[in-house]
Amino acid sequence: MKFRVAGTLGYEVLKPTTFILNIHALRTPAQAVLEETFTVDPYYKIEEIAPQHGESRFIRLEVPEPCTVNIAYSAVIDTSFKQTPTANLIKVPIAEMDASVLPYLFPSRYCQSDKLFRFANNKFGYIDNAFERLLALTNWIHDNVEYLSGSTNSQTSAYDTVAELAGVCRDFAHLGIALCRALDIPARYFTGYAYQLNPPDFHACFEAYIGSEWIIFDATKLVPLNGLVKIATGRDAADAAIASIFGEVNFMGISASCELADDNFQPVFYEGQKIEGLTYL
Amino acid sequence: MKFRVAGTLGYEVLKPTTFILNIHALRTPAQAVLEETFTVDPYYKIEEIAPQHGESRFIRLEVPEPCTVNIAYSAVIDTSFKQTPTANLIKVPIAEMDASVLPYLFPSRYCQSDKLFRFANNKFGYIDNAFERLLALTNWIHDNVEYLSGSTNSQTSAYDTVAELAGVCRDFAHLGIALCRALDIPARYFTGYAYQLNPPDFHACFEAYIGSEWIIFDATKLVPLNGLVKIATGRDAADAAIASIFGEVNFMGISASCELADDNFQPVFYEGQKIEGLTYL
Amino acid sequence: MKFRVAGTLGYEVLKPTTFILNIHALRTPAQAVLEETFTVDPYYKIEEIAPQHGESRFIRLEVPEPCTVNIAYSAVIDTSFKQTPTANLIKVPIAEMDASVLPYLFPSRYCQSDKLFRFANNKFGYIDNAFERLLALTNWIHDNVEYLSGSTNSQTSAYDTVAELAGVCRDFAHLGIALCRALDIPARYFTGYAYQLNPPDFHACFEAYIGSEWIIFDATKLVPLNGLVKIATGRDAADAAIASIFGEVNFMGISASCELADDNFQPVFYEGQKIEGLTYL
Amino acid sequence: MKFRVAGTLGYEVLKPTTFILNIHALRTPAQAVLEETFTVDPYYKIEEIAPQHGESRFIRLEVPEPCTVNIAYSAVIDTSFKQTPTANLIKVPIAEMDASVLPYLFPSRYCQSDKLFRFANNKFGYIDNAFERLLALTNWIHDNVEYLSGSTNSQTSAYDTVAELAGVCRDFAHLGIALCRALDIPARYFTGYAYQLNPPDFHACFEAYIGSEWIIFDATKLVPLNGLVKIATGRDAADAAIASIFGEVNFMGISASCELADDNFQPVFYEGQKIEGLTYL
Incomplete structure (x- = not known):
């Protein structure tokens, strides 16, 4: 596209x-x-x-x-992008992860997964399939965190957002990442251009490593998942600041x-009957 | 050695x-x-x-x-190890840093340099020579932070230590790193074995990138700087946990x-007349 | 009794x-x-x-x-103690509160209600009757926060507990208080002796001002609500530390x-058919 | 006046x-x-x-x-106002404090004195005379914290300010109060109108209880100490918010x-030869 x-x-x-x-x-x-x-x-x-x-x-x-x-x-x-059936998107055992993936398990500046272990496990630990778990997690963020321009600043972290429940795309992404890592699922920050983002702006969301793929998730649900153009990935916004x-x-x-700049864009969201995880390679 | x-x-x-x-x-x-x-x-x-x-x-x-x-x-x-005369250990312009060094400029889980900008610049910004600046910074930590076993835990970060002024080697290192980065000096966590550490334990200190070298610093001043055996470096303890x-x-x-396991160990500390920065390659 | x-x-x-x-x-x-x-x-x-x-x-x-x-x-x-039917335990309008009650609306050291406004309102704001709201709130704490000796210290606050979800009676009380105040319900810390607390210890819980009464609540659910002997009330543990x-x-x-030291103790919990709010005058 | x-x-x-x-x-x-x-x-x-x-x-x-x-x-x-010679402004032993003064020893929402014990004692503990200690403390805040409109918000506390070193009058006051309490000196927030404040605004500073008097201090040094009109005192801004x-x-x-609305205003600052502590009764 x-x-x-x-x-x-x-x-x-x-x-x-x-x-x-x-x-x-x-x-x-x-x-x-x-x-x-x-x-x-x-x-x-x-x-x-x-x-x-x-x-x-x-x-x-x-x-x-x-x-x-x-x-x-x-x-x-x-x-x-590549699409992977949900059934294949199972949790990757730590024992099978490539060395390059391991850093995304560890807490980072804005994603203090070490402090959200109980929160993540209490809320989402019971869900078996990793993709389903991620859907529940992004739904929870979407439903509980208010998208509110100006409510946060460059120092706001996932630990704040889980209590204060307001933020912008960056905060939604950080919380998603922190919760994944607290569940032993590698996750990284994704920043890019986003089609149909309104008002237009740079966008941030995240990728989780499940089924040996980096699957894209966006807890803001503001844009189609197949309308992203990747600028960078990183541990969090500290690695991938715009400037x-x-x-x-x-x-x-x-x-x-x-x-x-093309025809026939069919927006993809994780909803409806047949959902598949979407990977930007 | x-x-x-x-x-x-x-x-x-x-x-x-x-x-x-x-x-x-x-x-x-x-x-x-x-x-x-x-x-x-x-x-x-x-x-x-x-x-x-x-x-x-x-x-x-x-x-x-x-x-x-x-x-x-x-x-x-x-x-x-290699020793570099103080006069050569000047600040490296961001514009001349290798890409591999840049990540050590950014804030990380335990080193929130973004929140310590004024603190670092007010206290140490006036010192021209980068090595002198690092000496002042490690001296300040040594003189102001109390080494107190059990006073901190695995969630304690530099932001806590700068206010609470107590900690262990890990906390001393995190604060040193955070202050460096707040001064636009890349810095990374160093964990290793340490000769003459009493009581014996794993040790942590940090390296700062000045004069295009990774110079070792240890704000605890508990061990000779040439008695270290490197286990790992990383952004902070999140990257380099023992387990x-x-x-x-x-x-x-x-x-x-x-x-x-050798003879003739001459302990090196950054003190006395002729100081040189010490690098473990 | x-x-x-x-x-x-x-x-x-x-x-x-x-x-x-x-x-x-x-x-x-x-x-x-x-x-x-x-x-x-x-x-x-x-x-x-x-x-x-x-x-x-x-x-x-x-x-x-x-x-x-x-x-x-x-x-x-x-x-x-006095018991008040649930139906009477409605929210007191700020406009009708006695001046002595107002300080218990404001945030305090361990109860940062100002940071938990969205959390409290999203979770419990929809419940009309104030007593029902308090029951939901204490049930939520009970079900989500793990009672774990040694998991917290004297600096732990409600803002930590809402994210970390572990603590002791003091932390359960602080979170209860903070959530009440975030809902514009005055609340205060209660410390006392508690019958049937196992293992025996000093206890902490909280009182919320609803229906113009200070109604007792205990999110730990460890002891009967009518088995408490009051030592002190205060804004939080800063006012009412044991020492x-x-x-x-x-x-x-x-x-x-x-x-x-009496006969015929009938334990009261807020459960079963006919619940009444309990006040220690 | x-x-x-x-x-x-x-x-x-x-x-x-x-x-x-x-x-x-x-x-x-x-x-x-x-x-x-x-x-x-x-x-x-x-x-x-x-x-x-x-x-x-x-x-x-x-x-x-x-x-x-x-x-x-x-x-x-x-x-x-009343003026008291410096020599009389000694620390009041806890054992001699009136009960009404004790609450101002305890930590509060924005003044986490419990976390600044070492900081306060390391920096100011050595000064014997309580008034001199307070002068050193307010000078330290004045010299180290940058007065910067918009740098903080209603959730900023002394613990933040001691690390971030920027704020407005409210933050200067909170830090002063927290440091006093960490030194076992009761202190309270003072909000009022201030003559010669530029630009005109509501003002905040603090009172410390030394020599059995509530002596006024203002670490911003923006206005004469005798040009204040008291609106309220309280533990911190949580008690004494404008609205x-x-x-x-x-x-x-x-x-x-x-x-x-008078003649002959002679501005009083704590400077020069003969300083006396100023109390608004």
């Missing part, structure tokens, strides 16, 4: 500042970048760097002097959009 | 349990494992797995049935020791 | 220390102290002080020198007991 | 709402209310209630229907002002 995505960021730079930007669509076997432009106005040196096993395409930008800088990315992306800023700036603005 | 190290762990296993053990000395260009034995009594299948760029040697152990399991590791290790346990066990006991 | 209660505390005093002890049974219109002895061995000056509107009988004890001090209280108490210690001591031991 | 004070609050009331307003100047032996007007537009029933030993003059206002409500208070106040709202409203606006 082809999408035309775009993202912009604007900053008033007050002192020499290095940005690590994370708004490029990832290149993967299942996600082809057909066209891509990236501009920084005024122009300063940029460099693409790929930390952490190809999970993101960081752009490092140095702005050596005060100025107003406008960053713009646009691309045409061709995504594909990490080392210097001093005033934030001016941000925008993101994702439009269909 | 040669050391004979040993570690033991004992558990009463109540249900089928998978352990990820992290007590093997790392093999690195500068740390040779001359001899090594690892026993699990009774014997169950083990497997060595190496996640995260060779930063640890995890042993995965499956205990499929209730029993009392005793785990023992012993080894003779030959370590070497991660998936199942149900009662903890029975733990021990660690590190003895000199 | 008559009870024979006893409590002991032991400390090794290391430096001159002032204790504020809170183990005396309260004297109220509905709770008569028939006999009472209080000993401090060795003897030091004590003084009874009554802060906060007669909600407690603090004993101030000065120990001016290092020693081992043993404190013992025993008493025979005659308690009575507040200003100085330096080692804790040696604590005990509490409550035995029936 | 005479001041003309004024405060306004505006709300869009969405559902029937009860307000507890706390903007009236307190009447005390040392603070006379010479003139006073209070208007609610449109008019709804109000009632003055005095909880907690005359520490505040709460106004309870019921707005039974959706509307826009404007609240305005203005008054002419004559304040006086506690039970219902559903949108906040429209707030203002406060304090002008001199």
Whole structure:
């Protein structure tokens, strides 16, 4: 499925500042970048760097002097995904997990799974099939956490959200991840462009490792699961921030959009009769 | 320098349990494992797995049935290290850091550097030379945080320690790491065996990336910096726990020791006239 | 109903220390102290002080020198209580509350009701009758929070318990109070002796102000509600600690007991056909 | 000294709402209310209630229907204060404190003194004279915490501020109070109108109980200590919020002002040669 995505960021730079930007669509076997432009106005040196096993395409930008800088990315992306029958999406024994998966079992800055062990197990531990368990978990988040712009900030974590029950897509994702890990299910943060997100913005959701696949889940239920364009995955938003800023700036603005550049989009949600888990490879 | 190290762990296993053990000395260009034995009594299948760029040697152990399991590791290790003059240990610009270093700039479970920005910058931001800054930072931790066994637990984080001012080696390390990252200095957790640690135990300290080297620091000042045998590095204790346990066990006991198997050990601390930063490659 | 209660505390005093002890049974219109002895061995000056509107009988004890001090209280108490039909136990409008009740609406050290507004309202806000709402709330705590000795400490608060779901009577009470206040229902901490508590100990539960009465609730469900002897009420355990210690001591031991000194005890729990709310005046 | 004070609050009331307003100047032996007007537009029933030993003059206002409500208070106040020589402002032994003072020793919602014991004692414990200790403590807060509008919210507590080192007057006060209590010095929150506050706003600072007097301290150092008009004291902002709202409203606006209605104002700060502690009775 082809999408035309775009993202912009604007900053008033007050002192020499290095940005690590994370708004490029990832290149993967299942996600082809057909066209891509990236501009920084005024122009300063940029460099693409790929930390952490190809999970993101960081752009490092140095702005050596005060100025107003406008960053713009646009691309045409061709995504594909794999679907796996629910019955196959069983919990992977720790003993069979690949070493690269293990880090996603451990607690991280915004996903303190170590503190949510009882919560996760009391609520969802009884459900046998891992996919069903994940559905119950995302349903619970959807039904109990209020989507409320401005209710949280960059320090809010899953431990807060489980008590305060309000947040934005990032908080929904962090709570989903923390609950998975508390259930010994590896989970990671997914940030991307999202088709039909309203109002348009960058989006965040998460992937859980079940049936030896990274299956996508989105507790916000705001967008079709097959309308995502992956920017990055990581342990949580600390790994996959849209922009990490080392210097001093005033934030001016941000925008993101994702439009269909193809025909025949059939939205996929995990609902209805025949559900299959969806993987972005 | 040669050391004979040993570690033991004992558990009463109540249900089928998978352990990820992290007590093997790392093999690195500068740390040779001359001899090594690892026993699990009774014997169950083990497997060595190496996640995260060779930063640890995890042993995965499956205990499929209730029993009392005793785990023992012993080894003779030959370590070497590099020393770098203080004057060279300057702060590395973000713009020049290798991609593999960047993750150590971001906040993690126990090192919420995002919340300690003002604290770190107010206290240590004025010091120009990065090594001097790190010395001031470790001195501050040493002088202000009370080493107090049992005062903290596995959920205690740097944010707690900066207010509560008590902890154990793990907490000293987490606070050091968090303060570094808040100063835009990459830092990572170091766990290992430590010569002359009294009482003997597993030890934790941290490495900061300055002058393009990972320089070791130990805010506890309990052991000579050249008496360490590296087990693992990671973002924090979440990555480098001695044992991660998936199942149900009662903890029975733990021990660690590190003895000199060589002559002429000259303890190195960062004190006196001519200080040089110490790196374990 | 008559009870024979006893409590002991032991400390090794290391430096001159002032204790504020809170183990005396309260004297109220509905709770008569028939006999009472209080000993401090060795003897030091004590003084009874009554802060906060007669909600407690603090004993101030000065120990001016290092020693081992043993404190013992025993008493025979005659308690009575009032029962109010459920139908009358409706929510009191803020507009009709007496000024003395208002402080129990506000958040306190261990009861951060301001952070649990959504949680309380989502879960229990739909229930009309205030007593039914309180029953649902205490049932929820009972069913979801694991009673686990040693799982918490003196810094644990309701905000922790709602996520970690383990604790002791104090934590059950704090969570109950916080949820009430988040629902605009005044609630206060109750500490006392408890008949049939097993193992014997000091107990904590809470009172909610509904139907213009302070109705007792105990989410632990460990003891009959009519088997309590009140020591104190307060906003939370900060107001009603068994002992507040200003100085330096080692804790040696604590005990509490409550035995029936009467016939015909008919245990009351909030269960069965005809439930009435129970008030200790 | 005479001041003309004024405060306004505006709300869009969405559902029937009860307000507890706390903007009236307190009447005390040392603070006379010479003139006073209070208007609610449109008019709804109000009632003055005095909880907690005359520490505040709460106004309870019921707005039974959706509307826009404007609240305005203005008054002419004559304040006086007492000054006590530093040498007399010694720490009061717990053993000599009046029962009414004891609650101000205990931790409260925003002042978790129990978690700051080491911090307070390490930093300020060595200073003998209590007033000097308080000066050091308020200087430390002033020098280390950045006054930054919008950096905190209504859930921010002293435990956050000691690590994050930014806040507004309320946060400065909470940290001061928490540190005092951690040093066994009773302390309470003070909210009022403040002469020469720029920009004009409601103000918060704190009182510490030393030398058997409630001495005023203001770690923001934004206003003269003799230019305050007391609205209320309490354990922390939970007791003394400008407005506690039970219902559903949108906040429209707030203002406060304090002008001199007298001659010869000589600003008092704790600085210079001859300092004396200032008490508002």
